[in-house]
Amino acid sequence: MQLCDLTAHEIVERLRRGETSAEAVLDSVLARIAQVEGRAPRTAPYPPSAEEQAEDRRHVHAYISLQAERARERARSIDQARARDEALGPLAGVPLAVKDIFCVEGTPSTAASRMLEHFVAPYSATSVTRLEAAGAVVLGKVNLDEFTYGSSNESSAFQPPVGNPWDPSRVPGGSSGGSAAAVAAGEAVLSIGTDTAGSIRQPAAFCGVVGLKPTYGRVSRYGLIAFASSIDCVGPLTRDVTDSALMLGAMAGADPQDGTAASVPVPDYQAELEAGVRGMRIGLSPDYFRIQYPDAKTGELREQEIDPQVKAAVLDAAQRLAGAGAEIVENVPMPNTRYGIPAYFVVARVEAASNLHRYDxxxxxxxxxxxxADLRAMYRASRGEAFGVQPKLRILMGMYVSAAQYEKHYYQRALRVRTLIRGDFEAAFDPAGLHRLDALLAATTPTTAFELGALYGDSVLMQYADLLTVPADHAGVPALSIPAGLDRGGMPIGIQFMARDFDEARLFRLGRAYEMSTAAEAWRSARPKVLGGG
Amino acid sequence: MNEEITAELFAHLVELAALELQESEAAYLRGQLNKQLEIIHELEAIDLPEDTPITSHGVPYSPAISPPPREDAARPYPGPERILAQAPQSEDGYYRVPDIPHTDLA
Known part of the structure; x- marks a missing residue:
């Protein structure tokens, strides 16, 4: 175990006790990056040759840009503060990878698009500023699907694509795939990502790390390059639940720069982390086990069970939590889950098209x-050259379903369906209702990580990778994905808890209780293939 | 394959979207749009009462959790030249663009 494999709370503890330095931690992470990263992603045509592609599929390629010198200055200033006996922040000296969809002043902020390949952010996102104020050391910017549009990282303009550290011939998930892969491989200790349909939780599940989509409005979106402004959530990707709680505590809260950042007080998430789950009512829904999604071969929509190994992990978690004193409530109806993707295809596209018009x-x-010859021709040529196919697809669909003559049929209907999806959660969590849940437990993804190239190009199948995560995004409720074992192929399985608005503290308690109940399991000590495991 | 997005409609959307497409790209994009619309049509199966309200974001913004509007206050950016330097073309502190097309009103 090296310094870069520790959790943030362990690093801060060691730093406070004087057992290590922020610079030593940084050196450890940089050495790991040199070991597993492979060649740096570029916007040049890809792949250059079959041999090079085969070589690339042994590495992670998480980072679009590294700011090692900036990080070293920060680490040194933290070590100097410690030498002067100054109080250290809750994330002092902890290396942080920033998804390249956040602005960090003075650094390239590309959104993984040729459109912003040379853009240098003139200011920093509030969430990043707050993490730095808590002592986190920004290492660099990690890869993602172009403008976050995807569930595999393959749509990035910066190639080679990110490989899953557990098997680099498989996808890390997306869109925060660089974030999840970096944390899983010890190339960062923490990462900040975004979730619009599952873009934090799905890659977290695929890479065996903890991913939290906070409540919509819990974390400021200022400085985040926008996708779907009514859904985008900023959240942490970490190695354990304690780090997730630490990181959310440092980021959350109102922000004068973002009118949608809710003025809800931020609780001390650490205080009740290990308060247990006795008496909590945890729901299981058949609508998250058996669901309508496209057949992988024919593309026809049909009722299918999720992967039985993933389902078994969910049921095992329920058993363990019941053993810890929680009450399991079965057969909770969430009947509109199946409409999450169709509604998302409309709502997210309209907002994406609107947000992408600024790139002119x-x-x-x-x-x-x-x-x-003229301005309009310049717009068309510039946008045509610099946007990849995924942004183009979203702009075109957004234009269509929001056009005056079709809008009532598509956009208005999708926003009403969103009300029904929200209604499923309100009914399940209603304290005076039939089920009175404190949380809903489900698989994060219907399968474990798929192979690079398996879905890319089929925009429908790719979107359906998010079918179990997107309902919480529509509804705005918080959801926490945690690792829950490995499948027979050695790939991580993720399960998620969903709770009431602004009830992240309960998610952390649940996640921590599950961690404690599985601490002795063999899979807890398994290592990703790029680190010699598997 | 259902051709809801015909070649003519597609060309109109491309114009509205201010995009210039390669031929192969256009064929792929139109095919994917039609595939996605087949999924979107699932929404029509829902018995949706006329009075169902729309949800524009999941979390209801009650006055209790909504930040009050802040005062309008001018805060000059400390380095406007850094922002201007991001422009593909600028001159004397202005952005330069090709001619803006005019339409003469009859």
Whole structure:
């Protein structure tokens, strides 16, 4: 076990006791990056050759850009503060990878798109500023699907694609795939990501790390390059639940720069982390086990069971929590779960199209080098050259379903279906209702990580990778994905808890209780393949 | 394959979206749009009462959790030249663009 494999709370403890330094921790992470990262992703055509691609599929390729010198200055200043006996922040000296969808002042902030390949952010996102104020050391920016549009990281303009540390020929998930992979491989201790349909939880599940989608409005979105503004949530990817709680505590809360950052007090998430689950009512829903999604071969929608190994992990977790004193409530109806993806196809596209109109080649971002007769031709050429196919697909669908003559049929209907999805959660959590749940327990993903190239290109199958995560995004409720074992192929399985608005503290208690009940399991000590495991 | 997005409609959307597409890209994108619409049509199976309200974001923003509007206050950015330097083309503190097309009103 090296310093880079420790959790944030262990690192801070050692730092406080004077057993290590922030610079030693940084050196350990940089050495790990040199060991597993492989060549740096670029926007050049990919793959260069079959041999190089085969070589790439043994590495992680999590980072788009590293800011090692900036990180070293920060680490040194933390060590100097400690030498002067100054109080250390809750994340002092902890290396942090930032999904390259956040602005960090003075660093390239690309959104994994050619459109912003040379953009240098003039200010920092509130969430990143707060993590730095808590002592976190920003290492660099990690890869993602272009503008977050995908569930596998393969749509990034920066290739080679991120490989899953547990098997680099498989996807890390997406869109926060670089974040999840970096944390899983010890290339960072913490990462900050975003979740719009499952973009924190799905990669967390695929890479065997903890991912939290907080309540919509819990964390400021200021400085986040926008996708779907009514759904985007900023949250942590970490090695354990304690770190997730630490990181949310450092980021959450109102922000004068974001009118949707709710003015709800931020509790001390650490205080009740190990308060247990006795008396909690935890629901299981058949609508998260058996669900309508496209057949992998024919593409036809049909009722299918999720992967039995993933289902078994959910049921095992329920048993363990029951053993710890929770009450398991079965057969909770969540009948609108199946409409999550169809509604998302409409709502998210309309918002994406709207948010992408700002990229016009005038104020920043890519402009065509070809001479253009007029402004409109320049817009078309610049956007055509710099957007990949996934942004283009979202813009076009967004234009269609929000057009005046179709809007009532598509967009208005999808927003009403969103009300029904929210209604499922309100009924399940209603303290005076039939089920009176404190949390809902489900699989995070219907399968474990799939192979690179298996789904990419089929935008429908790719979107359905999010079918179990997207309902919480529509509803705005918080959801925590935690590792729950490995499948027969040695790939991580993720399970998730969903709770009432702003009840993240309960999610952490549940996650921590599950961690304690599985501490002795063999899979807890398994290592990703890139670190010699598997 | 259902052709809800015909070639003509697709060309119109591309124009609205201010995009210029390669031919192979256009064929792929139109095919995917039609595939996605088949999934979107699942929403029509739902018996949706007329008075169902829309949800524009999941969490209800009650006055208790909504931050009050802040005062309008000008805060000059400390390095406007850094922002201007991001522009593909600028001159004397202005952004430069190709000619803006005019339509003469009859």
């Amino acid at each position: 080649g005038v104020k920043y971002g890519h402009r065509t080098a070809r001479p253009m």
